Amino acid sequence: MELFHFLLDHRKEITRKVTNLPNGIETVTECENPKVVEKLQAHVASMYQRVEEKRPIHARDPLFAEIFRNADKIKMKLEKTKKGVRVVETSEDAYVAKLAQSHAEVLNLFLKNGHVEVMKNHELPAKK
Numbered sequence: 001m002e003l004f005h006f007l008l009d010h011r012k013e014i015t016r017k018v019t020n021l022p023n024g025i026e027t028v029t030e031c032e033n034p035k036v037v038e039k040l041q042a043h044v045a046s047m048y049q050r051v052e053e054k055r056p057i058h059a060r061d062p063l064f065a066e067i068f069r070n071a072d073k074i075k076m077k078l079e080k081t082k083k084g085v086r087v088v089e090t091s092e093d094a095y096v097a098k099l100a101q102s103h104a105e106v107l108n109l110f111l112k113n114g115h116v117e118v119m120k121n122h123e124l125p126a127k128k
Contacts, residue, residue: 021090022097025089025101028084029085031083031084063121067099070096074099089103101125
């Protein structure tokens, strides 16, 4: 949680590019501040570990709960960059690919709106 709150507190320094793929997403999240870069890389790595171990966060939020229910259908690739991270999340399941895309949109909202957005619940994408 400490890493997450630190990133929210420094969100205006962070840039993020999201590219929707037919089967998921590719994101590049970066910052010029080396302290933020270090925390960003650590946070993303820890979140990936949670997904792999199926240790949910934000379970009250329908979107996050659904992502963890479908964790075994998500292929994740994390690559550190000089200024942050490049992430590719894909799935052979079209609905799970939509979950990854929705999650990327919500992370953009976290950066835009900060702590206020974190307190909200986020809707699931349509199954079709």
